[in-house]
Amino acid sequence: MRYNHSVSLSVQAFTALAYRLAQDGQADLFLSGSGRSDETRCVIGFIPRSELIITDRTTRQDIKDYCFGTQEPTLGFISYTYGLKLRGVKTTKTTDFPLGHLKQYGAVLEHDLSTGRGEIHGPDENAARKLAALATAQLDMPPLFASSPAKQVQQSLTQEAYESGVRKTLEAIRDGHTYQLNLSLKFSRTAKDMDMPGLAMDFWQRHPAPFYAFFNSGTHTILSTSPERFLRVTDGEVLSQPIKGTLHFKQYTPELEHKVTSSAKESAELSMIVDLVRNDISQNCEYGSVRVEGHKSTFIVDNLVQMYSNVHGRLREDSTVIDLLLDAFPGGSITGCPKRRSMELIETLEPHTRDVYCGSFVIIRGKRDMDSSIAIRTCWHDSRTDTFSFHAGSGIVVDSAPRKEYRETMAKAHKFLALGKS
Amino acid sequence: MNAILIDNHDSFTHNLEHLLAAHLGHGPEVVCYDDLPHLSPVGRELIIISPGPGRPAEYPGYGLWIDSGIPVLGICLGLQIINEHFGGRTDRLQHCVHGKTEDINFLGQTQTVARYHSLYCSNLGTGLEVIAANTNGVPMALAHRNRPIMGYQFHPESFLTKQGGVFIDHALQSFGIA
Numbered sequence A: 001m002r003y004n005h006s007v008s009l010s011v012q013a014f015t016a017l018a019y020r021l022a023q024d025g026q027a028d029l030f031l032s033g034s035g036r037s038d039e040t041r042c043v044i045g046f047i048p049r050s051e052l053i054i055t056d057r058t059t060r061q062d063i064k065d066y067c068f069g070t071q072e073p074t075l076g077f078i079s080y081t082y083g084l085k086l087r088g089v090k091t092t093k094t095t096d097f098p099l100g101h102l103k104q105y106g107a108v109l110e111h112d113l114s115t116g117r118g119e120i121h122g123p124d125e126n127a128a129r130k131l132a133a134l135a136t137a138q139l140d141m142p143p144l145f146a147s148s149p150a151k152q153v154q155q156s157l158t159q160e161a162y163e164s165g166v167r168k169t170l171e172a173i174r175d176g177h178t179y180q181l182n183l184s185l186k187f188s189r190t191a192k193d194m195d196m197p198g199l200a201m202d203f204w205q206r207h208p209a210p211f212y213a214f215f216n217s218g219t220h221t222i223l224s225t226s227p228e229r230f231l232r233v234t235d236g237e238v239l240s241q242p243i244k245g246t247l248h249f250k251q252y253t254p255e256l257e258h259k260v261t262s263s264a265k266e267s268a269e270l271s272m273i274v275d276l277v278r279n280d281i282s283q284n285c286e287y288g289s290v291r292v293e294g295h296k297s298t299f300i301v302d303n304l305v306q307m308y309s310n311v312h313g314r315l316r317e318d319s320t321v322i323d324l325l326l327d328a329f330p331g332g333s334i335t336g337c338p339k340r341r342s343m344e345l346i347e348t349l350e351p352h353t354r355d356v357y358c359g360s361f362v363i364i365r366g367k368r369d370m371d372s373s374i375a376i377r378t379c380w381h382d383s384r385t386d387t388f389s390f391h392a393g394s395g396i397v398v399d400s401a402p403r404k405e406y407r408e409t410m411a412k413a414h415k416f417l418a419l420g421k422s
Numbered sequence B: 001m002n003a004i005l006i007d008n009h010d011s012f013t014h015n016l017e018h019l020l021a022a023h024l025g026h027g028p029e030v031v032c033y034d035d036l037p038h039l040s041p042v043g044r045e046l047i048i049i050s051p052g053p054g055r056p057a058e059y060p061g062y063g064l065w066i067d068s069g070i071p072v073l074g075i076c077l078g079l080q081i082i083n084e085h086f087g088g089r090t091d092r093l094q095h096c097v098h099g100k101t102e103d104i105n106f107l108g109q110t111q112t113v114a115r116y117h118s119l120y121c122s123n124l125g126t127g128l129e130v131i132a133a134n135t136n137g138v139p140m141a142l143a144h145r146n147r148p149i150m151g152y153q154f155h156p157e158s159f160l161t162k163q164g165g166v167f168i169d170h171a172l173q174s175f176g177i178a
Helices: A011-024 A060-068 A080-086 A125-136 A159-174 A196-206 A255-261 A264-282 A321-328 A339-349 A402-417 B013-024 B033-038 B077-085 B164-174
Strands: A003-008 A027-031 A041-054 A074-078 A100-112 A117-122 A180-190 A211-217 A220-226 A229-234 A237-240 A243-248 A291-301 A304-314 A360-366 A369-373 A378-382 A387-396 B003-007 B029-032 B046-049 B072-075 B089-106 B109-123 B128-133 B139-144 B149-152
Touching: A003 A100, A003 A125, A011 A027, A011 A041, A011 A125, A011 A196, A027 A074, A041 A060, A041 A074, A041 A125, A060 A100, A060 A321, A074 A211, A080 A339, A100 A125, A117 A125, A159 A180, A159 A339, A159 A387, A159 A402, A159 B089, A180 A264, A180 A339, A180 A402, A196 A211, A196 A220, A211 A360, A229 A321, A237 A264, A243 A255, A243 A264, A243 A402, A255 A264, A255 A291, A255 A304, A264 A291, A264 A304, A264 A321, A264 B013, A264 B089, A264 B109, A321 A360, A321 A369, A387 A402, B003 B013, B003 B033, B013 B029, B013 B046, B013 B164, B029 B033, B046 B077, B072 B077, B077 B089, B077 B109, B077 B139, B077 B149, B089 B128, B089 B139, B089 B164, B109 B139, B149 B164
Parallel strands: B003 B029, B003 B046, B046 B072, B072 B149
Antiparallel strands: A003 A117, A027 A041, A027 A211, A041 A100, A074 A100, A074 A360, A100 A117, A180 A387, A211 A220, A220 A378, A229 A237, A229 A369, A237 A304, A243 A304, A291 A304, A360 A369, A378 A387, B089 B109, B128 B139, B139 B149
């Protein structure tokens, strides 16, 4: 029997509840923020009752059987590394990071920040009652995040090496192997007893973005602060919202948005990825249904003006959200175009593995309902090694300047780099 | 119509599939370039060679298809593959263009088309003629003088190309299969 319970929570009360659940270790949080006014829904899974850890041997049917075998929502992630396998790109790098991890829960809280209304439901009455009790309890607000003392941050590529990678990418572009390629850096440092729940809630309040995820995966505690939607499917209606074109600012003025949208370079970056996303969703969409709306829309996140478009389609009757997700994965905005050749080049240019970075966090509700993000602006702590890791990257096109791309990459990493320096 | 679209591992192939479906009345069969040795042009009524990364030399095996007598349409790399088959040459474009539009004169009309190319047909193959070029003289559309073979350097399937269907219709009419 399913248990249903309505709750009413102020933003403060919800924040306190989310913090308490993040500390609990038995909850995974998918939180929206005020980064975009139309993204206000938060989903929290409480007390996992089953999981699917994706390995080299996991098939598409295994994932479908897991996600569609129940009416309960599935929360989790698939990693960029799994994308290499899906796209047939060989890699010699090894990693002990999971290729993906999906979970179903005893109870789920679905909360809308704009109305303050929430719904708790799930198959486990005890879990649902416990969650309902917590939702109505007086809980402590998260304290200010106390970061560990500043530690030496290791970069997978020095500035010189990153800029050399950009120059090699420019040669590959001139030879016709790629039009655009996303080149990333990995940062890591030791961080004993890193307070990941505190960091998650501190970031969520100070750096709001629409697609936050806080997820426990074995010894990894992952925090994604992504502003980018990958694919949403609502009753078969597909929406992808690729982001390209970035302008960093210290003081916001409306002219900044015009500066991004009128830039030929930034516009071309976005247009290429829009064509790529159109292609990737077309594999599972009805003929004639794929269209672009609101090309070169903008929003603000983390002192960056970012440009995006809405790519729509209608999921074919004989396809499911898993087919759509896996055929379009990984998202074109973090590979480059054409996708497979760009991914092959990335394997030669980046010495690190991307793991969950540039993968996707997903909420799967059924064969024709799903939401997912592109896992950028993402960090994690590994309790086995006491390591805190994050990545940042930039899209390289033919008129990119190596120094400028490095600066953009560091601007995207800033909020993680700044930890421990305040 | 029995149409086949050969995918050179490109990321725009399915855009082309959808555009073709709108003009053929149904979708073409889409096959991967890797499967070409196991496939035959016999029985096909239209062959489309997709865009893709790299140079034509990386894609051997198209000779049988281009010489089949069946109408062939090549897009971007597909055009360059056709051109090299007839002895033409491909070189780096001095100022390569990706994700940008340009107005070209196509059969007496101005058309806004999307360009994505680092390379171009620097020398024409035997029997091919330029039917559209940009203002710098870069070939944008080629056709064979006496065989049903045509190609576009730009991308009719891009959302940036205002009237992509015009180019598909023109090819079908030229091939006599509209």
